[in-house]
Amino acid sequence: MTNALSGFLAGLGRPVLEFLALIGRITLFAAQAVGHIFRPPFYWREFGQAVMQIGWFSLPVVGMTAIFTGGALALQIYAGGNRFGAEAVVPQIVAIGMARELGPVLGGLMVAARVASSIAAEIGTMKVTEQIDALTTLSTNPMKYLVAPRILAATLTLPVLVAVGDSIGIMGGWLVGVTRLDFNSATYLKNTVDFLQVWDVGSGLVKGAAFGFIVALMGCWHGMNSGRGAQGVGAATKAAVVAASVLILAANYLLTEVFFSA
Amino acid sequence: MIELRNVHKAFGPNKVLNGVDLTIARGESMVIIGGSGTGKSVMLKSVLGLVTPDSGSITLDGQDVTTHERDAFLARFGMLFQGAALFDSMSVWENVAFRLLRGRLKRPKAEAREIAIEKLRRVGLGPQVADLFPAELSGGMQKRVGLARAIAAEPEIIFFDEPTTGLDPIMSGVINELIREIVTEMGATAMTITHDMTSVRSIADKVAMLHGGVVRWTGSVAEMDATSDPYVQQFIHGRADGPIPSVR
Ligand SMILES: Nc1ncnc2c1ncn2[C@@H]1O[C@H](COP(=O)(O)OP(=O)(O)OP(=O)(O)O)[C@@H](O)[C@H]1O
Numbered sequence: 294m295t296n297a298l299s300g301f302l303a304g305l306g307r308p309v310l311e312f313l314a315l316i317g318r319i320t321l322f323a324a325q326a327v328g329h330i331f332r333p334p335f336y337w338r339e340f341g342q343a344v345m346q347i348g349w350f351s352l353p354v355v356g357m358t359a360i361f362t363g364g365a366l367a368l369q370i371y372a373g374g375n376r377f378g379a380e381a382v383v384p385q386i387v388a389i390g391m392a393r394e395l396g397p398v399l400g401g402l403m404v405a406a407r408v409a410s411s412i413a414a415e416i417g418t419m420k421v422t423e424q425i426d427a428l429t430t431l432s433t434n435p436m437k438y439l440v441a442p443r444i445l446a447a448t449l450t451l452p453v454l455v456a457v458g459d460s461i462g463i464m465g466g467w468l469v470g471v472t473r474l475d476f477n478s479a480t481y482l483k484n485t486v487d488f489l490q491v492w493d494v495g496s497g498l499v500k501g502a503a504f505g506f507i508v509a510l511m512g513c514w515h516g517m518n519s520g521r522g523a524q525g526v527g528a529a530t531k532a533a534v535v536a537a538s539v540l541i542l543a544a545n546y547l548l549t550e551v552f553f554s555a
Numbered sequence: 556m557i558e559l560r561n562v563h564k565a566f567g568p569n570k571v572l573n574g575v576d577l578t579i580a581r582g583e584s585m586v587i588i589g590g591s592g593t594g595k596s597v598m599l600k601s602v603l604g605l606v607t608p609d610s611g612s613i614t615l616d617g618q619d620v621t622t623h624e625r626d627a628f629l630a631r632f633g634m635l636f637q638g639a640a641l642f643d644s645m646s647v648w649e650n651v652a653f654r655l656l657r658g659r660l661k662r663p664k665a666e667a668r669e670i671a672i673e674k675l676r677r678v679g680l681g682p683q684v685a686d687l688f689p690a691e692l693s694g695g696m697q698k699r700v701g702l703a704r705a706i707a708a709e710p711e712i713i714f715f716d717e718p719t720t721g722l723d724p725i726m727s728g729v730i731n732e733l734i735r736e737i738v739t740e741m742g743a744t745a746m747t748i749t750h751d752m753t754s755v756r757s758i759a760d761k762v763a764m765l766h767g768g769v770v771r772w773t774g775s776v777a778e779m780d781a782t783s784d785p786y787v788q789q790f791i792h793g794r795a796d797g798p799i800p801s802v803r
């Protein structure tokens with residue numbers, strides 16, 4: 294009886310302990326990576342390439358996501374507002390919705406799909422083909438050379454992507470508002486600008502930075518811990534995208550609580 | 556001098572190294588032979604700290620390798636990986652000059668490129684490959700680029716993991732001569748893993764045979780030919796029958 298009970302408790306406890314240990318290892322990994330950002334040498338070329346890869350080449354996908362989301366948002370708010378005669382709030386709600394929530398979250402998720410996967414696949418392949426070992430033997434710390442530049446680049450460029458996404462999303466709303474919902478163009482824009490407060494946009498940018506950090510951290514962590522062979526890299530890539538997406542949504546809720554709960 | 560004492564390493568239930576003892580004197584060319592999968596590559600990697608042994612000690616000039624200042628320690632080494640391990644995001648010459656483009660050995664780009672092209676020439680590759688990417692090369696060419704990268708910064712200790720595997724006989728000859736030259740002219744210490752007996756004969760000062768997780772036999776090439784050890788005999792003559800099982 295006691296045996297069965299302790300067996301049951303052990304079975305319950307082991308996954309919990311393993312999960313806590315995993316969190317511990319990832320935290321340590323993140324702390325090391327951040328430490329390397331602030332200690333020389335710093336690999337500027339790798340940083341520049343990461344900025345291009347993560348930021349510049351993500352612009353089209355983030356822009357497309359934002360414009361369609363902004364447009365759909367305008368239609369929905371109009372329909373919803375219509376039920377109690379509040380159609381006029383479209384510009385304000387589109388703006389606040391994009392800046393506070395949809396800009397950072399959708400931008401983060403799109404970048405997670407694009408970038409967490411490619412970082413994990415690239416670093417994972419380097420791991421299984423011994424390129425990471427080769428880096429070490431060439432007196433180059435892989436944490437400093439591969440991980441730190443990517444994490445810094447993602448953390449700095451994602452807020453920029455969010456800002457671009459916010460603007461394009463609001464434009465999408467404006468386009469739909471003016472062409473489909475009979476808003477006056479100048480009034481729409483004036484209402485948007487007058488209504489938005491600095492912190493509406495600022496909080497979204499802070500979220501963006503947090504999501505960028507999460508995306509690069511998950512990509513790097515899963516790549517560096519990839520299993521052997523093509524199968525190992527495939528599994529690492531998938532795990533990186535899933536983990537980054539879930540963590541982004543969880544972090545978004547937490548940050549929203551911290552920033553906006555009364 | 557590199558000394559391995561009673562080194563053990565297991566991957567899960569797979570006991571790979573089971574008490575390896577080996578001494579490599581300064582300026583000596585040591586060749587490691589042994590069946591596929593016996594842990595030769597793992598042994599090399601454990602000296603460099605890429606694999607952490609479960610127990611035992613590895614020392615360089617009497618000092619435990621784990622206590623050396625990591626950067627200074629690694630700066631003394633060059634390593635050719637079994638799979639070449641070239642960085643596929645950069646061109647051939649940038650691979651070869653990797654050490655010369657960053658860190659304490661950093662120098663102007665033009666100069667680093669010149670050195671890279673010279674090292675490529677030494678492994679039998681012309682300057683036209685310098686701007687190609689590793690994926691555009693054949694397996695044997697990649698191996699030689701890996702070799703050029705290992706020797707580019709003229710390290711005092713060089714590890715070669717199967718340097719002639721996948722090369723034609725003439726190229727193998729060139730590489731054997733190069734390794735010999737590096738040891739005799741530059742006074743480097745070399746540890747080479749190979750399955751190629753011609754290679755063993757042309758580059759070895761001493762030969763060590765790894766079998767069953769231990770160094771089963773060590774001696775000079777002449778001693779290797781004369782020994783009555785049935786494991787060594789079977790191995791160097793490539794016989795299917797003998798004490799070494801053919802399924803492992
Ligand atoms: N990172 C690792 N994880 C798990 N097992 C490993 C790892 N590296 C090596 N092994 C195992 O250790 C054993 C020895 O591998 P090693 O690569 O050292 O062999 P080898 O003697 O170099 O063989 P070959 O001549 O074929 O290159 C093998 O059974 C291999 O499966």
Ligand SMILES: [Mg+2]
Binds near residue numbers: 595637716
């Ligand atoms: Mg090997």
